[in-house]
Amino acid sequence: MDSRGKKTAAAVLEEVAREVGQWLNVLFRGRRKTGHMDLEASEIMIRSAMHRVGAVGVTQLLQFPVPPAEQRTVPCFCGHTAHYQELHSKSVLTAVGPVEISRPYYLCPHCHNGRFPADVELDIENTELSPGVRRMQAAVGQETPFDHGRQQMKLLADLEVTTKSVERTAEAIGADIAQGERQEIGRAVQLDLPIILGKSVPILYVQMDGTGIPVVKKETLGRQGKTEGQPSHTREVKLGCVFTQTAWDKKGFPIRDPDSTTYTGAIETAEEFGKRLYVEAWKRGWSRAEKKVVMGDGAEWIWNLAEQHFPGAVQIVDLYHARQHLWDLARRLYPNNEAGQKAWMKLHQKRLLDKGKIEKLVAAIRSIHSTNSEVADKIRIEADYFDRNADRMCYPKFRKQRLFVGSGVIEAGCKTVIGSRLKKSGMFWTVRGANAIIALRCCHLNGRFEDYWEQRLAA
Numbered sequence: 165m166d167s168r169g170k171k172t173a174a175a176v177l178e179e180v181a182r183e184v185g186q187w188l189n190v191l192f193r194g195r196r197k198t199g200h201m202d203l204e205a206s207e208i209m210i211r212s213a214m215h216r217v218g219a220v221g222v223t224q225l226l227q228f229p230v231p232p233a234e235q236r237t238v239p240c241f242c243g244h245t246a247h248y249q250e251l252h253s254k255s256v257l258t259a260v261g262p263v264e265i266s267r268p269y270y271l272c273p274h275c276h277n278g279r280f281p282a283d284v285e286l287d288i289e290n291t292e293l294s295p296g297v298r299r300m301q302a303a304v305g306q307e308t309p310f311d312h313g314r315q316q317m318k319l320l321a322d323l324e325v326t327t328k329s330v331e332r333t334a335e336a337i338g339a340d341i342a343q344g345e346r347q348e349i350g351r352a353v354q355l356d357l358p359i360i361l362g363k364s365v366p367i368l369y370v371q372m373d374g375t376g377i378p379v380v381k382k383e384t385l386g387r388q389g390k391t392e393g394q395p396s397h398t399r400e401v402k403l404g405c406v407f408t409q410t411a412w413d414k415k416g417f418p419i420r421d422p423d424s425t426t427y428t429g430a431i432e433t434a435e436e437f438g439k440r441l442y443v444e445a446w447k448r449g450w451s452r453a454e455k456k457v458v459m460g461d462g463a464e465w466i467w468n469l470a471e472q473h474f475p476g477a478v479q480i481v482d483l484y485h486a487r488q489h490l491w492d493l494a495r496r497l498y499p500n501n502e503a504g505q506k507a508w509m510k511l512h513q514k515r516l517l518d519k520g521k522i523e524k525l526v527a528a529i530r531s532i533h534s535t536n537s538e539v540a541d542k543i544r545i546e547a548d549y550f551d552r553n554a555d556r557m558c559y560p561k562f563r564k565q566r567l568f569v570g571s572g573v574i575e576a577g578c579k580t581v582i583g584s585r586l587k588k589s590g591m592f593w594t595v596r597g598a599n600a601i602i603a604l605r606c607c608h609l610n611g612r613f614e615d616y617w618e619q620r621l622a623a
């Protein structure tokens with residue numbers, strides 16, 4: 165900045181000091197009169213004053229001079245040259261409130277496109293929100309409903325924004341993160357991932373699941389719902405997580421490495437999701453893992469993905485999921501008979517499932533006869549489920565290797581990553597909007613937002 169600019173900044177600082185001094189005078193006089201001071205009103209008032217004078221300062225900083233004669237052209241994207249026209253101003257909302265920027269405008273006589281090089285430099289191209297404000301909007305938008313985010317912006321930062329503005333910014337940033345992920349996934353498909361060097365990982369787990377979120381009507385047109393003949397009002401988010409384990413407790417139970425869980429997910433096909441999860445596992449050291457484990461419920465798409473993207477991994481059906489299947493069956497066999505359900509579970513869960521005696525469990529289930537055709541169907545379906553997944557239910561063997569057999573990590577993830585943000589009542593998502601917020605949220609939760617934000621302009 166030139167010496168004139170510095171003087172201007174100094175003058176603004178003086179003004180700040182004067183304004184705050186005046187505020188304090190008013191406050192002290194009031195306290196002398198009444199013997200009382202409302203601290204909250206005072207602090208909010210002073211913050212607001214600071215913002216106001218701060219905005220004067222920022223506005224001063226953003227008054228760009230007319231470019232000198234030798235700098236009145238800039239290259240245009242079309243290959244020709246854009247020429248300086250005049251100074252243009254626009255309002256920008258910053259962390260200290262609304263400010264005015266005045267900067268040179270260049271026009272290309274060849275393609276008639278106008279340009280503001282200063283906007284590019286300041287990262288306010290095509291937006292009236294400063295990077296600081298956009299970052300706040302992204303932070304609240306990934307965490308809470310957009311309107312609540314708007315309220316938080318007012319309370320915490322004294323900034324007036326619209327609900328729509330929180331939504332637009334959070335979605336735009338999320339979409340940008342998702343776009344970066346797609347490029348990364350593209351490179352993975354080309355087998356062009358950078359080799360990540362580092363210590364080997366003793367045990368690396370990949371776990372996945374699906375969870376439905378409510379969507380707007382157009383996103384379910386022509387799709388089959390869960391109840392036959394009725395359209396579904398939800399779409400499935402596929403969520404994956406990766407975590408590591410290096411230790412176990414005195415009793416030999418595995419301990420998850422603290423803060424080692426990262427998430428990735430989207431509404432997308434199993435094929436797309438498989439590549440996504442592979443890239444996440446790769447980032448977390450899949451190639452350096454001494455032992456690799458894939459966990460999931462019994463859903464077929466999960467094991468297809470496991471075979472395709474994670475060959476050689478130990479496959480485990482989450483014990484809690486398997487128990488859930490048994491409970492479902494128990495309730496069908498002994499409707500309205502809790503004691504009957506419990507007795508049946510004791511026999512089949514504790515003595516067979518938990519002990520990995522799946523062949524016996526399947527035989528036991530198949531030997532049950534029911535005259536009710538629906539119950540008979542359920543018996544057959546569940547017997548097939550256990551039969552098909554028998555090798556993935558060798559729980560005593562897995563326990564001996566000190567592996568998790570039921571982690572609950574992905575269930576917790578479905579709740580905290582997806583449910584608590586995307587399944588609130590009254591929410592209806594577009595697939596595009598949901599995927600943007602999921603990308604943004606995972607980026608935050610994985611502790612990668614700082615890096616993304618730092619690097620966003622380099623791309």
Ligand SMILES: [Zn+2]
Pocket residue numbers: 240241242243244245272273274275276277
């Ligand atoms: Zn041009």
